[in-house]
Amino acid sequence: MADAKETTSNILDFLMLVGRLKHLRRTGWVLRKVKNCESIAGHMYRMSIMAFLLEDGACGLIRDRCIKMALIHDISECIVGDLTPFCGVSKEEKHKREMEAMNKLCSLIPKNISEEIFNLYKEYTEQVTVDAKAVKDLDKLDMLMQAYEYELEAESPLFLQDFFDNTKGIQNSTVLNWFQELLLYRDRNCEHSSTTDLTRSNTFEFFLLLGKLKHLKRTFWGSQNIPECETVADHMYRTSIMAFILDDGTSIGLNKDKCIKLALIKNIADSIKVNITECEKDPTYMEVMERVCKLAGEKFNKEIFDLYKEYQTQQSPEAKTVKDLEEFEYLLQAYEYEKGSGSTLATSLADIEHFDFENSEVSKWHKELLALQNRKLQLNSK
Numbered sequence: 001m002a003d004a005k006e007t008t009s010n011i012l013d014f015l016m017l018v019g020r021l022k023h024l025r026r027t028g029w030v031l032r033k034v035k036n037c038e039s040i041a042g043h044m045y046r047m048s049i050m051a052f053l054l055e056d057g058a059c060g061l062i063r064d065r066c067i068k069m070a071l072i073h074d075i076s077e078c079i080v081g082d083l084t085p086f087c088g089v090s091k092e093e094k095h096k097r098e099m100e101a102m103n104k105l106c107s108l109i110p111k112n113i114s115e116e117i118f119n120l121y122k123e124y125t126e127q128v129t130v131d132a133k134a135v136k137d138l139d140k141l142d143m144l145m146q147a148y149e150y151e152l153e154a155e156s157p158l159f160l161q162d163f164f165d166n167t168k169g170i171q172n173s174t175v176l177n178w179f180q181e182l183l184l185y186r187d188r189n190c191e192h193s194s195t196t197d198l199t200r201s202n203t204f205e206f207f208l209l210l211g212k213l214k215h216l217k218r219t220f221w222g223s224q225n226i227p228e229c230e231t232v233a234d235h236m237y238r239t240s241i242m243a244f245i246l247d248d249g250t251s252i253g254l255n256k257d258k259c260i261k262l263a264l265i266k267n268i269a270d271s272i273k274v275n276i277t278e279c280e281k282d283p284t285y286m287e288v289m290e291r292v293c294k295l296a297g298e299k300f301n302k303e304i305f306d307l308y309k310e311y312q313t314q315q316s317p318e319a320k321t322v323k324d325l326e327e328f329e330y331l332l333q334a335y336e337y338e339k340g341s342g343s344t345l346a347t348s349l350a351d352i353e354h355f356d357f358e359n360s361e362v363s364k365w366h367k368e369l370l371a372l373q374n375r376k377l378q379l380n381s382k
Helices: 004-022 027-031 040-052 063-072 091-106 111-126 130-154 161-165 173-188 202-213 219-223 232-244 256-265 285-295 298-313 317-341 349-354 360-381
Strands: none
Touching: 004 040, 004 091, 004 232, 004 317, 004 360, 027 130, 040 063, 040 130, 040 202, 040 232, 040 256, 063 111, 063 130, 063 232, 063 256, 091 111, 111 130, 130 161, 130 173, 130 202, 173 202, 202 232, 202 285, 219 317, 232 256, 232 317, 256 298, 256 317, 285 298, 298 317, 317 360
8 A cells, every 4th residue: 555655746746647637729720720819728727617506406417416527527538539429539449548547537636536637537428317418418518618719719600510410419408408508699600590689598598608717818927928828727727636636534524515616617707807816905806806707697707706706705615625725736747847947937836835735635745746846956956
């Protein structure tokens, strides 16, 4: 059995593999030459928020399982890449490679968590359960909504029509309603459309706002001249994965499902307010979040806003844990950028040892990252 130090090191390996998803572009958009297209992480991020808006218990659906399934359904692509039918790889070979990648990833994290992630992934690929089918529907919807957004951006209606032609069989009634609404708005943008005077629903506007987070670069990395830096959605994606892999044994009494949701929503107001840094004491930020939450609909408005307020006030163990995860994700990303460029950032890692984490598990991750940083500095000094 691996000792605690080895386990912590493996978790950092896992998180750095997952970090690749921030910078891997979705193959379908690359093949269509869409500039600055979404990352795989960004795709899974918006899907997870869409899952948040599914009705828990409808036809046996378990919303929290759908959120987690959406978070990990393409996670194997951090190793195998985004393989499409145009990549010259058979379905059988694709499945084989992806399962091998999942085995590799799951070998790096504690057994109880790896079993949950692997089983959710397997359930998604088998497409038998209500949850798996709903998440597959969300996968299709997010792709089509992204196609619609790229068509609007390019001012070229229907240039991604093949994505719509090749997407069939949305079954979940809620997702189907969202899809039908998308088709109406898209039809209105066509030159010869007879559809006029449509007003987008709040939920549709909410999804469009989330789409902005896929392409909104994190302000600090931009100030450091990091090329192709992570987006706000990318950052929240890996923070949510960190919440997912917290060890139940060392996080007794912590509601991990709540931690995941806190991590998913903590920066969504950036879609309107655009990357406010912590040093900017802006009293309107909470008002912006209220505006964003209202778009989520009556059923979810209060839940999302209450989670956001809980995170901002830092009154619960879950909120404090997610704050730790946010700061650690920032440090890990800085380490990765420094390692990739061979240069030193102006801030963050120079003071890495001064960060103090309340969650004991995150504190262990931090100590291991500090050890990696010190080894890197020693090698660079030789």
